[in-house]
Amino acid sequence: MKIALAQLNYHVSNFEYNVNKIVESIGKAKQDGADLVVFSELAVCGYPPHDLLERREFVEKCELAIVQIAANTFGIAAIVGAPSVNPSEKGKMLFNSAYFIADGEVKHIAHKTLLPTYDVFDEYRYFEPNSEFKVVEYKGKRLAITICEDLWDDQPITNRFGKNQLYRTSPMENLIKQNPDLVINIAASPFSHDKVEERLAVFMSNVRRYGLPVVYLNQVGANTDLIFDGSSMVLSADGEVCNTLKSFEEDYAVVSINQLKATKEAQPTSIERIYKALVLGIRDYFGKMNFKTAVLGLSGGIDSAVVLALAAEAIGSKNVRVLLMPSRYSSDHSVSDAVAQASKMGVKYDIVTIEEGFKAFEGMLAPIFGDLPINVAEENIQARIRGTLLMGISNKFGNLLLNTTNKSEAAVGYGTLYGDMNGSMSILGDVYKTQVYQLARFINRNEEIIPHNVLVKAPSAELRPDQKDTDSLPDYDVLDDILFRYIERQDDERAIVAAGYSAEVVRKVVRLVNINEYKRFQFAPVLRVSSKAFGFGRKMPLVFKF
């Protein structure tokens, strides 16, 4: 049996676009003599559709899309992800389904059994879990069709306060009784740099348990905060990885399931993956929102330098403009380093000193502030003037503002709400400062795009004389490890101290994370590259005692 794998980049709710893509791949698969072509989870509507699933019109369009796709399956079969209406009078209105379509007809609809409802996933909000299992027979092969999480039944609950198996049911334990020849898993599995090995291990574990080959077909592309890496693959019954589709781009392959051969490919580093993920995240945000141009504030620091390089790679340097906004507290090298990078990259830049605006605010507020000493209020006013200038350019010229806050800053609230936390999209909000440096070195791997001086100078917000980040924060290697333990691993203070950090420092960092939930609540969507990003996947109360 020849199976075509169509790893496509869908646009949420853009049915015409998605159906055209799917139909085109069916045509190609037919030409290539494939018996079956496989598409990803919720392919017709794109993943994740969120509350659009609650709208009648949306579901009707999904159903129509399946009819349109079915009309193109004469002489071939297709497995396509789409929601389907629950025919029972009880339970949620929808299933998350895989349509098995052949010769113009829907022959079978397999529903997702295990509905991830944790972190960024909220599938039980919309879907009824499946409880009936049926292997599909096609051209002499018996296919066990599963959807994403369905193969993750053995998943332990980690990082919490014990070890449990998250699910009570195993779809494969049910399907294996019907003697399938092959497992097909259609997925919309978002990328996180610390889960790449785990994902492969899950497939390997299924291969070992059931002795069957596994065809894994994942969505590729970014939808708002979630970045899907594709990386679809076929594993032989011997547990060899036989075909891996590209990561972070559309790809297509035809495999003969009876003649699988192991392939070995060099694995990219974690930082290279993060780089590609972020570039894809930016590119798709602009492409799918139909925006062409970006603006950002280039401060001379490492964060904005990296965001500029990522944005230029994603949408082209001619479509990015930057604004340099020095103040009375800015170092000379802030401007010269920023100018050097913009010039080298051929990016349009303007320099606006914020002194005039700062004086105006001092003047307007003088009758109210009186003789009170200068404090964080004045620091924030500088950041907010910059934010307003950037939004002025965004509004006047139609450039989307890219936010440059990194995860370490977002975590401890080292940023000004309505100031440098402005932006349509946070590019580095899931990238710790130490990783930002690694990204900068990766960006400079062939030539010096980011000036060397930017990589070596001490980080500073430059909001008061001689300010350094380390005035109020621990060194970033310490800070980032504490944050990783607290946020990604959900370790509590005791455990972090036990790992060798000062109780005082840990307490301070944890407290900063907790008291700054309100800032992150109003923060831009964050491109997610880790297993625990700020945003939908981390749902904290604002009002609580800690």
Next chain:
Amino acid sequence: MKIALAQLNYHVSNFEYNVNKIVESIGKAKQDGADLVVFSELAVCGYPPHDLLERREFVEKCELAIVQIAANTFGIAAIVGAPSVNPSEKGKMLFNSAYFIADGEVKHIAHKTLLPTYDVFDEYRYFEPNSEFKVVEYKGKRLAITICEDLWDDQPITNRFGKNQLYRTSPMENLIKQNPDLVINIAASPFSHDKVEERLAVFMSNVRRYGLPVVYLNQVGANTDLIFDGSSMVLSADGEVCNTLKSFEEDYAVVSINQLKATKEAQPTSIERIYKALVLGIRDYFGKMNFKTAVLGLSGGIDSAVVLALAAEAIGSKNVRVLLMPSRYSSDHSVSDAVAQASKMGVKYDIVTIEEGFKAFEGMLAPIFGDLPINVAEENIQARIRGTLLMGISNKFGNLLLNTTNKSEAAVGYGTLYGDMNGSMSILGDVYKTQVYQLARFINRNEEIIPHNVLVKAPSAELRPDQKDTDSLPDYDVLDDILFRYIERQDDERAIVAAGYSAEVVRKVVRLVNINEYKRFQFAPVLRVSSKAFGFGRKMPLVFKF
């Protein structure tokens, strides 16, 4: 049997505070000769704890709280809501439980069966559903202990694309087989003005079906966006409402379950309920965050006038200060009306004209903007200068900034991100403009607190000469009804047009709602008073085709 109802206001994760409150009420109930005292759902930690439930330390503190409470139950029984660890090796780590405690010991733990996972609810994110049912026998009575949604098994899925019964299981159908004498339902059921009747109907339906009295004990108080109204009640087996505890404040009552007598109380209007809900929402936000003072921009328009009145009622007029920020486009009455209200209410006010700031931005941006015509960029700069001034005062004096955007504006994106959309909490973000007027009239029911002129003048953002809201939007009675149908009822365009609106107007409004998801993504938490508020309960993709 005498049952004490303790309707308390909990602080999320403040275990010492919550346990003290609970222990105090147990003491009081003992003194009053009660056999049993009932507390609300997740009482020990407060509802909703969100992802704090994923932290080991948090769950351990919940367990410790139960031990501390149990030590105070000699001579009395208590039903207390708390999470409990799932002892099985499969499934989610926790149950959402009701502890039945008597004589110093946990005698039984009943788990929640129906886990709401829609709108603002995400209980399946954390909890395993119950599947074992046991009536608790105590002092000759057999108690069917249920938790909130457990009595809502008959709930149809409405406002979507058909009618389904949401749940497959009915806890009461299981419990009734064990011949209970009484149903106890502990809840954390947030207020929405359009669900008050529905809630009573659900209890009545249970009373009718099972012929049993129902004791309903709800949480009171606000936690961030969610406002719990209390309104606990006892219904007799005849379906009479026999005891209703206060709405929007703590309350306590002892009822003899064998001698229930019907009570009739005047029902407040919907607007009075919304008023009380918002006042409680503000008061608890400040109280639980340990903030004392607020600031807001008083524009002379209806929205800020209403927010000022609500804030003064919630935290005292001496704790609220306002800033008047007229521009070259402001009418004289904007300042005079605002001054009149502030003076009448004894609220500190300052007037800062924004001209100096606006000129500074014109100057700073002149080299970039050149001769381009004035457009929305300049309008937004004015709003952002105001936002920055307000945040300056907030940062300098420690006043929390209250946002004044109403739901109609938030829906259609009629507001400036990082400008008038600033604020620590959105007070009116779930109140349509037409309801804001009703609130204003309610506020003025006894005396003219909001100047009459503010109620009668045409709404305007005053960001350009002679601007009126109706220049770009339909009249608010039309707009609000279209929005209600689209947002709360989730009707699609066809259905709204069929209700008698122009297809062009409906299309325009729906489009505005859809293209402004990105603004609401970065908006403050919104005090929720309807069945579909912006925030956690309405989870829309930002990048999608509509």
